[in-house]
Amino acid sequence: MEHDVDRDVYLGDLPSGVSEDEVERILDRRVFAMPHRGTVIGGEEFDRLDPADPDERSLLIQGEHPEFQQYLADSTWQGEIDGMNPRFHLTMHEVIANQLWADEPPEVWRAAKRLREQGMARHDVLHELARVMAEHMRPTLTRGEPFDEDSYRGALADL
Structure with a gap:
Protein backbone atom coordinates (compact mmCIF):
# COMPACT_ATOMS: atom_id res chain seq x y z
CA MET A 1 0.00 0.00 0.00
CA GLU A 2 1.47 3.39 -1.03
CA HIS A 3 1.39 6.20 1.49
CA ASP A 4 2.25 9.81 0.72
CA VAL A 5 3.63 10.45 4.22
CA ASP A 6 6.97 11.06 5.87
CA ARG A 7 7.82 7.45 6.54
CA ASP A 8 10.48 8.36 9.11
CA VAL A 9 7.84 10.04 11.27
CA TYR A 10 5.61 6.97 11.26
CA LEU A 11 8.31 4.30 11.29
CA GLY A 12 11.25 5.88 13.11
CA ASP A 13 11.00 3.51 16.07
CA LEU A 14 11.19 0.28 14.07
CA PRO A 15 14.23 -1.92 14.55
CA SER A 16 16.39 -2.73 11.57
CA GLY A 17 15.64 -5.91 9.70
CA VAL A 18 11.86 -5.51 9.58
CA SER A 19 10.61 -6.84 6.26
CA GLU A 20 9.20 -4.38 3.72
CA ASP A 21 5.83 -6.16 3.89
CA GLU A 22 5.73 -5.67 7.67
CA VAL A 23 6.82 -2.05 7.30
CA GLU A 24 3.88 -1.44 4.94
CA ARG A 25 1.45 -3.13 7.34
CA ILE A 26 2.72 -1.00 10.23
CA LEU A 27 2.57 2.14 8.12
CA ASP A 28 -1.02 1.39 7.08
CA ARG A 29 -2.05 0.89 10.71
CA ARG A 30 -0.31 4.00 12.01
CA VAL A 31 -1.53 6.23 9.20
CA PHE A 32 -5.04 4.99 9.94
CA ALA A 33 -4.52 5.81 13.63
CA MET A 34 -3.43 9.35 12.75
CA PRO A 35 -3.28 10.40 9.10
CA HIS A 36 -2.57 14.08 9.80
CA ARG A 37 0.51 16.03 10.81
CA GLY A 38 -1.16 19.40 11.03
CA THR A 39 -4.27 20.91 12.55
CA VAL A 40 -5.87 24.13 13.73
CA ILE A 41 -6.93 24.57 17.35
CA GLY A 42 -8.55 27.77 18.53
CA GLY A 43 -7.40 29.56 15.40
CA GLU A 44 -3.76 28.58 15.98
CA GLU A 45 -2.16 26.53 13.24
CA PHE A 46 0.01 23.54 14.10
CA ASP A 47 1.45 22.32 10.81
CA ARG A 48 4.26 19.89 11.72
CA LEU A 49 3.11 17.82 14.67
CA ASP A 50 4.57 14.38 15.26
CA PRO A 51 1.87 11.68 15.25
CA ALA A 52 4.37 9.30 16.91
CA ASP A 53 4.44 11.51 20.01
CA PRO A 54 1.37 10.76 22.19
CA ASP A 55 1.10 14.39 23.36
CA GLU A 56 1.21 15.74 19.82
CA ILE A 61 -7.11 14.33 17.76
CA GLN A 62 -8.39 17.54 19.32
CA GLY A 63 -8.00 19.22 15.93
CA GLU A 64 -10.20 16.54 14.38
CA HIS A 65 -13.00 17.73 16.68
CA PRO A 66 -13.48 21.47 16.05
CA GLU A 67 -17.00 21.24 17.50
CA PHE A 68 -15.47 20.74 20.97
CA GLN A 69 -12.64 23.25 20.88
CA GLN A 70 -14.41 26.24 22.44
CA TYR A 71 -15.50 24.09 25.38
CA LEU A 72 -12.10 22.47 25.85
CA ALA A 73 -10.41 25.88 25.88
CA ASP A 74 -12.28 26.63 29.13
CA SER A 75 -10.74 24.37 31.79
CA THR A 76 -13.66 25.09 34.13
CA TRP A 77 -16.36 24.02 31.67
CA GLN A 78 -18.24 20.90 32.75
CA GLY A 79 -21.01 19.39 30.72
CA GLU A 80 -22.12 17.48 27.70
CA ILE A 81 -22.73 18.32 24.08
CA ASP A 82 -25.48 16.28 22.45
CA GLY A 83 -25.32 13.86 25.38
CA MET A 84 -21.55 13.46 25.14
CA ASN A 85 -18.76 14.64 27.41
CA PRO A 86 -16.18 16.12 25.01
CA ARG A 87 -13.21 15.38 27.28
CA PHE A 88 -14.22 11.74 27.67
CA HIS A 89 -14.88 11.50 23.93
CA LEU A 90 -11.39 12.77 23.08
CA THR A 91 -9.84 10.54 25.74
CA MET A 92 -11.48 7.54 24.11
CA HIS A 93 -10.12 8.64 20.73
CA TRP A 101 -0.22 2.92 17.03
CA ALA A 102 1.28 0.26 19.29
CA ASP A 103 -0.83 -2.59 17.85
CA GLU A 104 -1.77 -3.54 21.38
CA PRO A 105 -4.04 -5.32 21.57
CA PRO A 106 -3.84 -6.44 17.94
CA GLU A 107 -7.59 -7.11 17.92
CA VAL A 108 -8.16 -3.35 17.72
CA TRP A 109 -6.45 -3.14 14.31
CA ARG A 110 -8.09 -6.35 13.10
CA ALA A 111 -11.51 -4.94 13.96
CA ALA A 112 -10.65 -1.58 12.37
CA LYS A 113 -9.60 -3.28 9.13
CA ARG A 114 -12.81 -5.32 9.01
CA LEU A 115 -14.96 -2.23 9.55
CA ARG A 116 -12.93 -0.25 7.00
CA GLU A 117 -13.28 -3.06 4.45
CA GLN A 118 -17.07 -2.91 4.99
CA GLY A 119 -16.93 0.71 3.82
CA MET A 120 -17.10 2.44 7.19
CA ALA A 121 -15.37 5.83 7.27
CA ARG A 122 -12.25 6.14 9.43
CA HIS A 123 -13.83 8.41 12.05
CA ASP A 124 -16.84 6.11 12.35
CA VAL A 125 -14.51 3.12 12.79
CA LEU A 126 -12.74 4.97 15.61
CA HIS A 127 -16.11 5.71 17.24
CA GLU A 128 -17.13 2.07 17.04
CA LEU A 129 -13.84 0.95 18.58
CA ALA A 130 -14.18 3.60 21.30
CA ARG A 131 -17.73 2.47 22.02
CA VAL A 132 -16.49 -1.05 22.68
CA MET A 133 -13.64 0.25 24.86
CA ALA A 134 -16.01 2.49 26.85
CA GLU A 135 -18.39 -0.43 27.45
CA HIS A 136 -15.55 -2.48 28.85
CA MET A 137 -14.15 0.38 30.91
CA ARG A 138 -17.49 1.12 32.60
CA PRO A 139 -17.16 -1.55 35.35
CA THR A 140 -13.65 -0.32 36.06
CA LEU A 141 -14.67 3.33 36.24
CA THR A 142 -17.94 2.89 38.11
CA ARG A 143 -17.27 -0.07 40.41
CA GLY A 144 -13.47 -0.25 40.55
CA GLU A 145 -13.43 -3.69 38.97
CA PRO A 146 -10.31 -4.81 37.12
CA PHE A 147 -10.39 -4.24 33.38
CA ASP A 148 -11.34 -7.50 31.64
CA GLU A 149 -8.96 -7.55 28.71
CA ASP A 150 -10.11 -10.96 27.50
CA SER A 151 -13.70 -9.75 27.29
CA TYR A 152 -12.55 -6.59 25.51
CA ARG A 153 -10.55 -8.60 22.98
CA GLY A 154 -13.54 -10.90 22.42
CA ALA A 155 -15.87 -7.96 21.80
CA LEU A 156 -13.40 -6.54 19.29
CA ALA A 157 -13.22 -9.91 17.52
CA ASP A 158 -17.03 -9.86 17.29
CA LEU A 159 -17.13 -6.48 15.49
Whole structure:
Protein backbone atom coordinates (compact mmCIF):
# COMPACT_ATOMS: atom_id res chain seq x y z
CA MET A 1 0.00 0.00 0.00
CA GLU A 2 1.47 3.39 -1.03
CA HIS A 3 1.39 6.20 1.49
CA ASP A 4 2.25 9.81 0.72
CA VAL A 5 3.63 10.45 4.22
CA ASP A 6 6.97 11.06 5.87
CA ARG A 7 7.82 7.45 6.54
CA ASP A 8 10.48 8.36 9.11
CA VAL A 9 7.84 10.04 11.27
CA TYR A 10 5.61 6.97 11.26
CA LEU A 11 8.31 4.30 11.29
CA GLY A 12 11.25 5.88 13.11
CA ASP A 13 11.00 3.51 16.07
CA LEU A 14 11.19 0.28 14.07
CA PRO A 15 14.23 -1.92 14.55
CA SER A 16 16.39 -2.73 11.57
CA GLY A 17 15.64 -5.91 9.70
CA VAL A 18 11.86 -5.51 9.58
CA SER A 19 10.61 -6.84 6.26
CA GLU A 20 9.20 -4.38 3.72
CA ASP A 21 5.83 -6.16 3.89
CA GLU A 22 5.73 -5.67 7.67
CA VAL A 23 6.82 -2.05 7.30
CA GLU A 24 3.88 -1.44 4.94
CA ARG A 25 1.45 -3.13 7.34
CA ILE A 26 2.72 -1.00 10.23
CA LEU A 27 2.57 2.14 8.12
CA ASP A 28 -1.02 1.39 7.08
CA ARG A 29 -2.05 0.89 10.71
CA ARG A 30 -0.31 4.00 12.01
CA VAL A 31 -1.53 6.23 9.20
CA PHE A 32 -5.04 4.99 9.94
CA ALA A 33 -4.52 5.81 13.63
CA MET A 34 -3.43 9.35 12.75
CA PRO A 35 -3.28 10.40 9.10
CA HIS A 36 -2.57 14.08 9.80
CA ARG A 37 0.51 16.03 10.81
CA GLY A 38 -1.16 19.40 11.03
CA THR A 39 -4.27 20.91 12.55
CA VAL A 40 -5.87 24.13 13.73
CA ILE A 41 -6.93 24.57 17.35
CA GLY A 42 -8.55 27.77 18.53
CA GLY A 43 -7.40 29.56 15.40
CA GLU A 44 -3.76 28.58 15.98
CA GLU A 45 -2.16 26.53 13.24
CA PHE A 46 0.01 23.54 14.10
CA ASP A 47 1.45 22.32 10.81
CA ARG A 48 4.26 19.89 11.72
CA LEU A 49 3.11 17.82 14.67
CA ASP A 50 4.57 14.38 15.26
CA PRO A 51 1.87 11.68 15.25
CA ALA A 52 4.37 9.30 16.91
CA ASP A 53 4.44 11.51 20.01
CA PRO A 54 1.37 10.76 22.19
CA ASP A 55 1.10 14.39 23.36
CA GLU A 56 1.21 15.74 19.82
CA ARG A 57 -1.13 12.98 18.67
CA SER A 58 -3.52 14.25 21.34
CA LEU A 59 -3.44 17.71 19.75
CA LEU A 60 -4.10 16.18 16.34
CA ILE A 61 -7.11 14.33 17.76
CA GLN A 62 -8.39 17.54 19.32
CA GLY A 63 -8.00 19.22 15.93
CA GLU A 64 -10.20 16.54 14.38
CA HIS A 65 -13.00 17.73 16.68
CA PRO A 66 -13.48 21.47 16.05
CA GLU A 67 -17.00 21.24 17.50
CA PHE A 68 -15.47 20.74 20.97
CA GLN A 69 -12.64 23.25 20.88
CA GLN A 70 -14.41 26.24 22.44
CA TYR A 71 -15.50 24.09 25.38
CA LEU A 72 -12.10 22.47 25.85
CA ALA A 73 -10.41 25.88 25.88
CA ASP A 74 -12.28 26.63 29.13
CA SER A 75 -10.74 24.37 31.79
CA THR A 76 -13.66 25.09 34.13
CA TRP A 77 -16.36 24.02 31.67
CA GLN A 78 -18.24 20.90 32.75
CA GLY A 79 -21.01 19.39 30.72
CA GLU A 80 -22.12 17.48 27.70
CA ILE A 81 -22.73 18.32 24.08
CA ASP A 82 -25.48 16.28 22.45
CA GLY A 83 -25.32 13.86 25.38
CA MET A 84 -21.55 13.46 25.14
CA ASN A 85 -18.76 14.64 27.41
CA PRO A 86 -16.18 16.12 25.01
CA ARG A 87 -13.21 15.38 27.28
CA PHE A 88 -14.22 11.74 27.67
CA HIS A 89 -14.88 11.50 23.93
CA LEU A 90 -11.39 12.77 23.08
CA THR A 91 -9.84 10.54 25.74
CA MET A 92 -11.48 7.54 24.11
CA HIS A 93 -10.12 8.64 20.73
CA GLU A 94 -6.66 8.84 22.28
CA VAL A 95 -6.93 5.40 23.84
CA ILE A 96 -7.89 3.87 20.50
CA ALA A 97 -5.23 5.82 18.57
CA ASN A 98 -2.59 4.71 21.07
CA GLN A 99 -3.72 1.10 20.84
CA LEU A 100 -3.63 1.26 17.06
CA TRP A 101 -0.22 2.92 17.03
CA ALA A 102 1.28 0.26 19.29
CA ASP A 103 -0.83 -2.59 17.85
CA GLU A 104 -1.77 -3.54 21.38
CA PRO A 105 -4.04 -5.32 21.57
CA PRO A 106 -3.84 -6.44 17.94
CA GLU A 107 -7.59 -7.11 17.92
CA VAL A 108 -8.16 -3.35 17.72
CA TRP A 109 -6.45 -3.14 14.31
CA ARG A 110 -8.09 -6.35 13.10
CA ALA A 111 -11.51 -4.94 13.96
CA ALA A 112 -10.65 -1.58 12.37
CA LYS A 113 -9.60 -3.28 9.13
CA ARG A 114 -12.81 -5.32 9.01
CA LEU A 115 -14.96 -2.23 9.55
CA ARG A 116 -12.93 -0.25 7.00
CA GLU A 117 -13.28 -3.06 4.45
CA GLN A 118 -17.07 -2.91 4.99
CA GLY A 119 -16.93 0.71 3.82
CA MET A 120 -17.10 2.44 7.19
CA ALA A 121 -15.37 5.83 7.27
CA ARG A 122 -12.25 6.14 9.43
CA HIS A 123 -13.83 8.41 12.05
CA ASP A 124 -16.84 6.11 12.35
CA VAL A 125 -14.51 3.12 12.79
CA LEU A 126 -12.74 4.97 15.61
CA HIS A 127 -16.11 5.71 17.24
CA GLU A 128 -17.13 2.07 17.04
CA LEU A 129 -13.84 0.95 18.58
CA ALA A 130 -14.18 3.60 21.30
CA ARG A 131 -17.73 2.47 22.02
CA VAL A 132 -16.49 -1.05 22.68
CA MET A 133 -13.64 0.25 24.86
CA ALA A 134 -16.01 2.49 26.85
CA GLU A 135 -18.39 -0.43 27.45
CA HIS A 136 -15.55 -2.48 28.85
CA MET A 137 -14.15 0.38 30.91
CA ARG A 138 -17.49 1.12 32.60
CA PRO A 139 -17.16 -1.55 35.35
CA THR A 140 -13.65 -0.32 36.06
CA LEU A 141 -14.67 3.33 36.24
CA THR A 142 -17.94 2.89 38.11
CA ARG A 143 -17.27 -0.07 40.41
CA GLY A 144 -13.47 -0.25 40.55
CA GLU A 145 -13.43 -3.69 38.97
CA PRO A 146 -10.31 -4.81 37.12
CA PHE A 147 -10.39 -4.24 33.38
CA ASP A 148 -11.34 -7.50 31.64
CA GLU A 149 -8.96 -7.55 28.71
CA ASP A 150 -10.11 -10.96 27.50
CA SER A 151 -13.70 -9.75 27.29
CA TYR A 152 -12.55 -6.59 25.51
CA ARG A 153 -10.55 -8.60 22.98
CA GLY A 154 -13.54 -10.90 22.42
CA ALA A 155 -15.87 -7.96 21.80
CA LEU A 156 -13.40 -6.54 19.29
CA ALA A 157 -13.22 -9.91 17.52
CA ASP A 158 -17.03 -9.86 17.29
CA LEU A 159 -17.13 -6.48 15.49
